[in-house]
Amino acid sequence: MTGEKITTNNGVLNVPNNPVIPFIEGDGIGPDIWNAAVRVFDAAVEKAYNGEKKIDWLEVYAGQKAFDKTGEWLPQDTLDKIDEYLIAIKGPLTTPIGGGIRSLNVALRQQLDLYTCLRPVRHYEGVPSPVKRPEDVDMAIFRENTEDIYAGIEFKAGTDEVKKVVDFLTEEMGVKNIRFPDTSSIAIKPVSQEGTERLVRAAVQYAIDHNKPTVTLVHKGNIMKFTEGGFKQWGYDLAEKEFGDKVFTWQQYDKIVEEEGKEVADKAQDDAVAAGKIIVKDSIADIFLQQILTRPKEYDVVATMNLNGDYISDALAAQVGGIGIAPGANINYDTGHAIFEATHGTAPKYAGLDKVNPSSVILSGVLMLEHLGWQEAADLINASMEKTIASKVVTYDFARLMDNPTEVKCSEFADALISNM
Numbered sequence: 001m002t003g004e005k006i007t008t009n010n011g012v013l014n015v016p017n018n019p020v021i022p023f024i025e026g027d028g029i030g031p032d033i034w035n036a037a038v039r040v041f042d043a044a045v046e047k048a049y050n051g052e053k054k055i056d057w058l059e060v061y062a063g064q065k066a067f068d069k070t071g072e073w074l075p076q077d078t079l080d081k082i083d084e085y086l087i088a089i090k091g092p093l094t095t096p097i098g099g100g101i102r103s104l105n106v107a108l109r110q111q112l113d114l115y116t117c118l119r120p121v122r123h124y125e126g127v128p129s130p131v132k133r134p135e136d137v138d139m140a141i142f143r144e145n146t147e148d149i150y151a152g153i154e155f156k157a158g159t160d161e162v163k164k165v166v167d168f169l170t171e172e173m174g175v176k177n178i179r180f181p182d183t184s185s186i187a188i189k190p191v192s193q194e195g196t197e198r199l200v201r202a203a204v205q206y207a208i209d210h211n212k213p214t215v216t217l218v219h220k221g222n223i224m225k226f227t228e229g230g231f232k233q234w235g236y237d238l239a240e241k242e243f244g245d246k247v248f249t250w251q252q253y254d255k256i257v258e259e260e261g262k263e264v265a266d267k268a269q270d271d272a273v274a275a276g277k278i279i280v281k282d283s284i285a286d287i288f289l290q291q292i293l294t295r296p297k298e299y300d301v302v303a304t305m306n307l308n309g310d311y312i313s314d315a316l317a318a319q320v321g322g323i324g325i326a327p328g329a330n331i332n333y334d335t336g337h338a339i340f341e342a343t344h345g346t347a348p349k350y351a352g353l354d355k356v357n358p359s360s361v362i363l364s365g366v367l368m369l370e371h372l373g374w375q376e377a378a379d380l381i382n383a384s385m386e387k388t389i390a391s392k393v394v395t396y397d398f399a400r401l402m403d404n405p406t407e408v409k410c411s412e413f414a415d416a417l418i419s420n421m
């Protein structure tokens with residue numbers, strides 16, 4: 001290992017020319033996409049900086065590969081290394097359904113307290129899409145990454161544990177509406193003011209930094225009044241308290257309507273827009289899922305809880321070509337820790353076939369390069385991605401939706417990206 005550590009000073013990253021960056025290859029299609037992606041990253045960095053900068057990749061283990069080597073699915077050494085080197089990148093990891101280990105992806109986010117899952121969604125010209133105007137989709141999803149039902153607090157039907165929970169709820173808390181108490185599993189959904197505030201703070205700051213006109217708080221607060229409704233309330237309060245005259249919220253709008261009438265409120269909102277303030281609004285999750293299809297232009301930055309964010313990110317990805325091209329990052333803006341990762345999973349039926357689209361992990365790497373301040377290398381990959389797709393050289397997922405494509409393998413798509421840089 002010849003590289004140096006990335007460090008942080010008062011929230012500002014200090015990136016050496018040869019940073020050590022840990023990577024987790026991932027399960028299933030992980031090795032296929034990682035082997036393609038790493039060549040693209042190295043080529044872009046080499047070309048952008050003429051050899052002055054170079055990433056020193058450090059493999060760390062999680063998932064099946066870790067288990068085969070160490071008998072553990074998520075070794076402490078992996079967490080320690082990411083903690084030490086601050087920035088990492090990973091492929092997808094398998095989570096069994098209905099039993100077995102809990103998600104390693106979620107464990108990494110929780111144990112390193114990577115409270116923001118940032119998933120920007122935009123269209124690359126030429127990418128096939130099921131909607132008429134995919135170019136209207138340009139959103140950044142801020143998904144809370146440590147709370148909600150992803151906390152994994154669940155009690156299985158038929159166990160002594162769930163019986164205790166049901167007895168406590170019915171006997172001590174006066175709960176009368178567990179429909180089938182003897183055969184229910186129970187899950188707990190913690191959503192906190194602190195968790196909400198740090199996520200919404202990051203989302204509004206992102207809107208300011210990236211010149212985005214709106215932030216939308218997405219919730220199901222009509223039904224889950226204190227968790228999802230709390231998220232909405234704490235989110236609005238935080239925006240008003242910490243961002244003052246940089247924002248105008250729908251909560252402020254409603255108050256003006258109540259006190260001075262709708263005309264005055266409309267004028268206040270128009271004035272706020274004219275003054276370049278960010279409009280902070282909210283939407284209930286079900287109608288939001290309709291409106292991102294019918295009126296995507298109305299949404300820019302989206303702040304939401306863990307489960308909503310998981311659903312919304314795959315749904316939005318579909319509108320711009322699917323999860324094969326949807327990048328993501330898990331970030332703690334306070335400590336500087338971040339793990340960049342594809343939005344999709346391990347797609348086991350394609351594992352080892354050198355077939356799938358590596359763009360999701362490649363564009364996650366682009367987010368990482370931007371995060372490091374290596375914009376020139378990020379720009380090279382973005383431009384090459386656009387050029388390659390425009391020339392219809394694509395993997396199977398895009399090829400099946402295009403007229404006259406040149407379908408290439410995962411590794412060949414990486415070759416094309418490199419030669420088009």
Ligand SMILES: NC(=O)C1=CN([C@@H]2O[C@H](COP(=O)(O)OP(=O)(O)OC[C@H]3O[C@@H](n4cnc5c(N)ncnc54)[C@H](OP(=O)(O)O)[C@@H]3O)[C@@H](O)[C@H]2O)C=CC1
Pocket residue numbers: 029033091092093094095096105323324341342343344345346347348356357358359360397
């Ligand atoms: N962050 C992570 O590590 C994540 C892990 N997972 C885990 O992955 C496993 C499998 O999950 P599953 O729900 O099947 O979802 P996956 O995302 O693994 O795959 C579902 C489908 O999405 C398409 N797809 C996925 N990746 C690509 C790609 N790179 N290029 C092109 N198409 C792609 C394929 O569609 P088609 O069949 O149409 O070709 C695939 O069959 C589970 O264990 C799950 O828990 C899931 C999500 C995230």
Ligand SMILES: O=C(O)CCC(=O)C(=O)O
Pocket residue numbers: 093094095103104105106310343
């Ligand atoms: O951890 C998993 O297996 C799934 C996670 C997931 O779907 C996501 O983060 O988008």
Ligand SMILES: [Mg+2]
Pocket residue numbers: 310311314343
């Ligand atoms: Mg998901």
